[in-house]
Amino acid sequence: MEYRKLKDQDQDESSAPQDLESLRVKPVDLTKWKLKSAVTIALTVFTSSQAILIVWSKRAGKYEYSVTTANFSVSTEADEATVYIKVEALKCAISLAALARIWSNEGVTEDNRLSAKLDEVIVYPIPAFLYLIKNLLQYYIFAYVDAPGYQILKNFNIISTGILYRIILKRKLSEIQWAAFIILCAGCTTAQLNPKSDSVLQTPFQGWVMAIVMALLSGFAGVYTEAIMKKRPARNINVQNFWMYVFGMAFNAVAILVQDFDAVMNKGFFHGYSFITVLMIFNHALSGIAVSMVMKYADNIVKVYSTSVAMLLTAVVSVFLFGFHLSLAFFLGSTVVSVAVYLHSIGKVR
Amino acid sequence: MEYRKLKDQDQDESSAPQDLESLRVKPVDLTKWKLKSAVTIALTVFTSSQAILIVWSKRAGKYEYSVTTANFSVSTEADEATVYIKVEALKCAISLAALARIWSNEGVTEDNRLSAKLDEVIVYPIPAFLYLIKNLLQYYIFAYVDAPGYQILKNFNIISTGILYRIILKRKLSEIQWAAFIILCAGCTTAQLNPKSDSVLQTPFQGWVMAIVMALLSGFAGVYTEAIMKKRPARNINVQNFWMYVFGMAFNAVAILVQDFDAVMNKGFFHGYSFITVLMIFNHALSGIAVSMVMKYADNIVKVYSTSVAMLLTAVVSVFLFGFHLSLAFFLGSTVVSVAVYLHSIGKVR
Numbered sequence: 001m002e003y004r005k006l007k008d009q010d011q012d013e014s015s016a017p018q019d020l021e022s023l024r025v026k027p028v029d030l031t032k033w034k035l036k037s038a039v040t041i042a043l044t045v046f047t048s049s050q051a052i053l054i055v056w057s058k059r060a061g062k063y064e065y066s067v068t069t070a071n072f073s074v075s076t077e078a079d080e081a082t083v084y085i086k087v088e089a090l091k092c093a094i095s096l097a098a099l100a101r102i103w104s105n106e107g108v109t110e111d112n113r114l115s116a117k118l119d120e121v122i123v124y125p126i127p128a129f130l131y132l133i134k135n136l137l138q139y140y141i142f143a144y145v146d147a148p149g150y151q152i153l154k155n156f157n158i159i160s161t162g163i164l165y166r167i168i169l170k171r172k173l174s175e176i177q178w179a180a181f182i183i184l185c186a187g188c189t190t191a192q193l194n195p196k197s198d199s200v201l202q203t204p205f206q207g208w209v210m211a212i213v214m215a216l217l218s219g220f221a222g223v224y225t226e227a228i229m230k231k232r233p234a235r236n237i238n239v240q241n242f243w244m245y246v247f248g249m250a251f252n253a254v255a256i257l258v259q260d261f262d263a264v265m266n267k268g269f270f271h272g273y274s275f276i277t278v279l280m281i282f283n284h285a286l287s288g289i290a291v292s293m294v295m296k297y298a299d300n301i302v303k304v305y306s307t308s309v310a311m312l313l314t315a316v317v318s319v320f321l322f323g324f325h326l327s328l329a330f331f332l333g334s335t336v337v338s339v340a341v342y343l344h345s346i347g348k349v350r
Numbered sequence: 351m352e353y354r355k356l357k358d359q360d361q362d363e364s365s366a367p368q369d370l371e372s373l374r375v376k377p378v379d380l381t382k383w384k385l386k387s388a389v390t391i392a393l394t395v396f397t398s399s400q401a402i403l404i405v406w407s408k409r410a411g412k413y414e415y416s417v418t419t420a421n422f423s424v425s426t427e428a429d430e431a432t433v434y435i436k437v438e439a440l441k442c443a444i445s446l447a448a449l450a451r452i453w454s455n456e457g458v459t460e461d462n463r464l465s466a467k468l469d470e471v472i473v474y475p476i477p478a479f480l481y482l483i484k485n486l487l488q489y490y491i492f493a494y495v496d497a498p499g500y501q502i503l504k505n506f507n508i509i510s511t512g513i514l515y516r517i518i519l520k521r522k523l524s525e526i527q528w529a530a531f532i533i534l535c536a537g538c539t540t541a542q543l544n545p546k547s548d549s550v551l552q553t554p555f556q557g558w559v560m561a562i563v564m565a566l567l568s569g570f571a572g573v574y575t576e577a578i579m580k581k582r583p584a585r586n587i588n589v590q591n592f593w594m595y596v597f598g599m600a601f602n603a604v605a606i607l608v609q610d611f612d613a614v615m616n617k618g619f620f621h622g623y624s625f626i627t628v629l630m631i632f633n634h635a636l637s638g639i640a641v642s643m644v645m646k647y648a649d650n651i652v653k654v655y656s657t658s659v660a661m662l663l664t665a666v667v668s669v670f671l672f673g674f675h676l677s678l679a680f681f682l683g684s685t686v687v688s689v690a691v692y693l694h695s696i697g698k699v700r
């Protein structure tokens with residue numbers, strides 16, 4: 001099938017006039033572009049359905065909810081860590097299963113064998129460690145800002161990712177793409193506005209500092225992951241994912257130990273699980289894998305756009321599923337985000 | 351002074367390297383650019399101070415007010431028409447005074463003499479007539495939407511001006527400038543959001559239609575004015591203004607007759623005037639003249655950007671003058687408007 005598509009592409013190309021330089025696309029570029037599009041769409045859909053599952057579960061449990069401020073519906077931090085450790089385990093299992101299939105089809109090669117030298121593996125704990133620190137900080141920031149306010153401040157991630165992508169990965173964005181990135185951040189925040197959002201402006205200084213530090217940690221972890229995934233392009237992504245997720249499991253285990261070990265042990269590791277929780281774990285695992293693929297085949301900027309669009313998609317789907325009402329701020333924010341996506345695509349560095 | 355500036359410019363130019371084609375600006379272009387900037391800044395400042403005067407007067411009178419929804423602080427439509435007729439009269443007087451000075455300095459020429467043929471004068475009533483219809487409609491739209499909602503809907507003006515500018519004046523905006531124009535509209539609306547803004551989404555169909563018709567009338571009047579002002583570039587602007595304002599006076603007189611003639615005559619033409627009302631009339635007159643100059647030396651697009659920036663400026667100045675609090679929506683909207691201004695400037699059609 002893939003072969004046929006490539007062949008069609010070749011034929012299309014040979015019939016194209018030779019002077020239309022910009023319209024001619026090499027087959028390998030097209031495959032790359034298709035892969036990039038596919039992983040981006042997958043990430044958008046999984047991220048969006050993740051939020052929808054959360055709203056669904058909270059509705060079932062009659063929790064207070066907001067479509068733009070959805071979070072795992074667990075009651076303690078330790079509960080959250082036990083969920084994430086299962087997500088990491090599932091991602092590990094999926095990576096191993098994919099590898100097993102590849103080994104039986106293609107045989108074991110230098111690029112797809114699981115064993116790795118220390119200098120390859122040594123970088124994998126770093127993103128997991130950064131996320132751990134960020135997640136620990138998350139519980140302290142609530143001393144300074146409420147949950148909806150924190151969701152607003154989380155949009156700093158967009159800006160920090162852009163800046164660190166430029167500084168660390170040394171990748172350039174054009175002037176137009178920078179402008180697009182700034183309005184993407186403003187548009188996402190606008191779409192999340194509610195009548196009480198202004199209270200975030202009263203956040204004390206410590207709250208702002210923590211929000212910025214968390215945005216930098218999260219941005220740095222993202223950029224670092226991209227650097228790892230792209231360092232050896234030929235390395236099989238399932239091997240890279242396997243190592244990433246092994247350390248993800250390890251650091252979530254640390255989080256449980258640090259936080260509320262006794263509570264978890266007393267309640268049992270599978271306390272309070274339902275069909276929807278299992279669905280959520282599968283969805284989290286798949287969207288985690290989609291993130292890895294976006295990091296390898298696209299980049300952090302694409303990831304930010306993808307998750308931003310997912311946020312809007314979630315709200316629109318929730319209108320049909322849950323009868324949500326969309327605010328004027330949501331329409332304005334969506335318009336701005338759409339223009340940002342358009343400007344990013346036309347503003348490529350030449 | 352102007353001569354000296356031009357001479358300096360000539361010297362600067364001759365010392366510049368010859369290959370820096372893009373950096374070389376012809377003196378006449380620079381004078382044009384300076385004139386364009388000056389009239390744009392004047393319009394921004396006058397529009398902004400106009401809104402500040404309104405807030406000031408409403409504060410004095412203990413009215414309910416909002417910085418982004420300011421309007422003339424008069425109690426009836428007929429009162430408003432009596433204010434505007436005085437504004438038009440003052441603008442007429444200022445144009446005549448300017449002309450008198452020009453005649454005594456330069457003598458009467460074909461371009462600056464006041465008398466005009468019918469085929470020149472016949473176009474001047476049209477914008478005044480369009481504004482009259484729009485102002486009459488304004489009183490009917492309040493059957494469908496409240497005042498803050500109407501302020502939100504008025505942002506359709508931005509889009510209608512862009513579309514009519516393209517269709518009627520056949521002037522092109524680049525893709526980036528269109529994108530900038532859309533986010534300018536979204537950004538202005540965002541900056542005006544308040545916790546009750548969502549009610550505008552419940553506007554009945556007739557309200558939407560009227561808002562769109564009013565936006566088209568207002569956009570058409572603006573574009574038509576630009577066409578008149580630019581049709582004969584050498585024609586002295588004070589002559590053009592004089593004819594425009596004569597018909598402005600005439601149509602406001604019609605508005606008084608149509609609306610509430612008896613009330614105006616009973617109360618007297620200068621009923622309820624204070625120092626601040628006089629200031630407001632002078633400010634309105636000056637900003638009206640600035641609009642004419644922007645139409646002649648710049649264009650409708652510049653006018654829209656200028657009045658949008660003025661709206662933001664008013665809010666920021668009001669923080670210092672009246673201790674206003676700015677909302678998060680205002681910061682987000684301002685960011686988007688600023689990016690729109692930037693994109694418009696870098697997105698010029700080549």
